[in-house]
Amino acid sequence: xxxxxxQSKTLFLELPPELTLYVTQEQFEALAxxxxxxxxxxxxxxxxxxxxxxxxxxxxxxxxxxxxLGNWFEAHxxxxxxxxxxxxxxxxxxxxxxxxxxxxRRERWxxxxxxxxxxxxxxxxxxxxxxxxxSDSLPKLQAKMQEYIDNGTRLGWLIDPxxxxxxxxxxxxxxxxxxxxxxxxxxxxxxxxVLNLRRxxx
Numbered sequence: 001x002x003x004x005x006x007q008s009k010t011l012f013l014e015l016p017p018e019l020t021l022y023v024t025q026e027q028f029e030a031l032a033x034x035x036x037x038x039x040x041x042x043x044x045x046x047x048x049x050x051x052x053x054x055x056x057x058x059x060x061x062x063x064x065x066x067x068x069l070g071n072w073f074e075a076h077x078x079x080x081x082x083x084x085x086x087x088x089x090x091x092x093x094x095x096x097x098x099x100x101x102x103x104x105r106r107e108r109w110x111x112x113x114x115x116x117x118x119x120x121x122x123x124x125x126x127x128x129x130x131x132x133x134x135s136d137s138l139p140k141l142q143a144k145m146q147e148y149i150d151n152g153t154r155l156g157w158l159i160d161p162x163x164x165x166x167x168x169x170x171x172x173x174x175x176x177x178x179x180x181x182x183x184x185x186x187x188x189x190x191x192x193x194v195l196n197l198r199r200x201x202x
Contacts, residue, residue, distance in 0.1 A: 022046040028096055029120065032088065039086070042096040058133040061161060062100055064199050065129060069101050072186070072193040080105045080126070088120040091151040096120060097144070099128040103190060124152040127189050132160040145169045155189040164201050
């Protein structure tokens with residue numbers, strides 16, 4: 001569904017699988033502003049990605065993850081800012097991404113102008129979580145996680161409920177794969193944060 005600022009009529013656009021749309025940063029920002037109900041992303045090459053709404057199970061899991069991160073953030077506000085899945089980031093490589101949950105150190109957030117904080121955040125988060133849904137391609141998510149690391153993320157978790165597996169991404173290190181872990185540690189990036197995976201696996 002795409003609406004343009006000059007039209008009151010809603011247009012429904014269905015694209016064949018073989019058709020790929022490439023948009024500029026300005027076009028992407030206009031599309032995102034006009035279609036706030038859609039979760040849009042853009043690759044570094046300008047490819048437009050429209051992420052469909054999640055199913056009930058993924059939505060439930062994502063809320064649980066966001067709640068746990070939010071509770072930790074409330075007790076450690078002096079360390080930084082936490083964000084939900086609707087937040088857009090402009091990465092240094094030019095991509096526009098929206099992780100399922102993320103966090104930025106306080107000094108980096110404070111370095112932004114008030115206007116920059118209102119727009120797509122021109123930073124790569126220090127910490128990101130991506131939760132794999134039933135329709136997500138694992139290789140694409142893995143590439144996305146590596147993109148975060150390459151652009152400045154210090155710690156990233158790719159959580160795969162279907163296989164009860166977590167991939168941990170850190171700069172300069174091999175990806176660590178955990179099979180059916182019960183908890184995840186925020187390490188020195190989010191000191192004291194522990195994500196309980198019990199309800200994520202059920």
